[in-house]
Amino acid sequence: MEDEVRIPITSDADLVPARAEGRALANSLGFSRTDATLIATAISEVARNIVVHAGCGEILMRPQREHDRYGLVIIARDAGPGIRETEAVLERGYTSRAGLGLGLPGARRLMDEFHIVSELGKGTTVTMTKWRFRDELERLRDKRHRRG
Numbered sequence: 001m002e003d004e005v006r007i008p009i010t011s012d013a014d015l016v017p018a019r020a021e022g023r024a025l026a027n028s029l030g031f032s033r034t035d036a037t038l039i040a041t042a043i044s045e046v047a048r049n050i051v052v053h054a055g056c057g058e059i060l061m062r063p064q065r066e067h068d069r070y071g072l073v074i075i076a077r078d079a080g081p082g083i084r085e086t087e088a089v090l091e092r093g094y095t096s097r098a099g100l101g102l103g104l105p106g107a108r109r110l111m112d113e114f115h116i117v118s119e120l121g122k123g124t125t126v127t128m129t130k131w132r133f134r135d136e137l138e139r140l141r142d143k144r145h146r147r148g
């Protein structure tokens with residue numbers, strides 16, 4: 001796909017490029033600085049979960065351009081131990097380790113869409129999306145710009 005980005009996650013050091021790429025894509029899609037920061041924070045949480053709970057995995061970032069909205073889809077996936085109760089982990093305070101259990105509920109709150117698919121012994125995929133709506137003025141400008 002056009003500008004899809006893939007970042008392998010094997011240690012905490014990989015959070016730095018993951019956040020930076022997320023910010024860069026958010027900027028290119030016209031998200032505000034505030035939204036770009038929220039997206040980067042959500043990326044940190046799912047990337048850190050890969051390091052802590054699965055060991056390694058990857059993050060895919062995929063811009064989504066629709067007529068009246070632009071989105072940034074973040075997919076964090078690993079082939080780790082999986083999650084037994086995908087509903088429970090979305091509640092604050094659920095942790096299997098000495099964590100705070102705030103990562104996933106926090107990331108969900110920061111993004112507009114949030115899904116977890118996980119199978120024990122197979123791995124986990126978290127898919128989350130942030131949308132930015134394009135108003136009529138922006139769409140008109142865009143159309144003009146393309147016509148040249």
Ligand SMILES: Nc1ncnc2c1ncn2[C@@H]1O[C@H](COP(=O)(O)OP(=O)(O)OP(=O)(O)O)[C@@H](O)[C@H]1O
Binds near residue numbers: 094098102104105124
């Ligand atoms: N990629 C993953 N693979 C396996 N289990 C996971 C994964 N991500 C999350 N989990 C499980 O979901 C629980 C909740 O995750 P969450 O990020 O909300 O909290 P935490 O990582 O335990 O603590 P915190 O993020 O606050 O430091 C984890 O304790 C772990 O059991």
Ligand SMILES: [Mg+2]
Binds near residue numbers: 102104
């Ligand atoms: Mg966490």
